[in-house]
């Protein structure tokens with residue numbers, strides 16, 4: 001499995017806390033990455049200067065959603081076009097100095113950590129997510145939520161009567177339809193639990209598993225329960241279950257139609 005963090009078309013900063021600030025819509029996240037990249041651009045490549053800059057940046061940002069998940073102020077844009085998110089303290093970016101000790105972890109953790117998706121996703125699934133998302137925002141929301149990826153691919157496969165494969169994504173209409181389905185992750189109510197997969201913040205800040213309480217809203221379960229759970233389609237998280245279920249069904253059908261053409 002090739003690392004998931006920097007792929008051919010997409011990049012991820014989830015474990016550096018990309019989505020863990022109050023105010024985690026795409027625009028707010030991009031603004032935050034802009035501000036960090038600008039703030040660090042003129043800073044001397046020394047430990048002291050980066051430590052001070054990291055403290056200034058952190059103090060200027062809103063609080064985390066999950067207090068137990070750290071948010072690193074050294075995560076920013078790697079490229080002039082500001083399309084690729086990554087570590088601005090990495091020696092490949094600073095031009096030599098390894099300044100990752102001045103982030104919220106230390107160099108050895110940053111260097112060695114690989115999230116569980118690396119062992120759970122197959123290379124083909126990873127390729128499908130990379131090719132379909134092809135960005136620095138939706139990709140990280142999706143690639144870190146293996147149950148969501150599996151539930152979506154399994155549901156599409158059920159409709160077309162076979163497994164969706166990487167080769168299907170060579171066709172732009174299939175990519176667009178599947179991306180629209182995955183983009184449910186970006187369209188949830190502000191603060192929705194679905195942004196973080198099938199978990200929610202517990203009282204101590206640790207993630208705890210969720211389930212949709214269908215009985216409480218007096219309805220049967222859904223054939224798309226696995227997808228709905230991952231996107232947080234639970235009225236208690238501010239989302240309209242029936243509306244999201246209809247969206248899931250419509251986007252699944254559209255993806256299946258695009259594959260069948």
Ligand code: SF4
Nearest residue numbers: 004005012014015115
């Ligand atoms: S969450 Fe996983 S894929 Fe994303 S940057 Fe961290 S290790 Fe890489």
Ligand code: SF4
Nearest residue numbers: 016072075087103110
């Ligand atoms: S220093 Fe570590 S935690 Fe911070 S952005 Fe770099 S890799 Fe992520």
